[in-house]
Amino acid sequence: MKTGELAQFIRFLQDDLMIPDAGLQLALRHPEQSPSLLPMILWQYGLVTLAQLNQIFDWLEQAFQVELR
DSSP states (O other), rough: OOOHHHHHHHHHHTTSOOOHHHHHHHHTTSOOOTTHHHOOOOOOOSSSOHHHHHHHHHHHHHHHHHOOO
């Protein structure tokens, strides 16, 4: 995930899913953190529900489908 894409993803998490900034910062500091693991780290720490996790994966799928075209 490129820097611009990561910024859009973070905005989605903050604006649409209302993930608190402190929670995102915690997940981003995780030792194994990479953009691909971020959704699972958020879920592991209880910062998103399973429904929100599904929304995250749907958003990522749409974002990368557009990129592949």
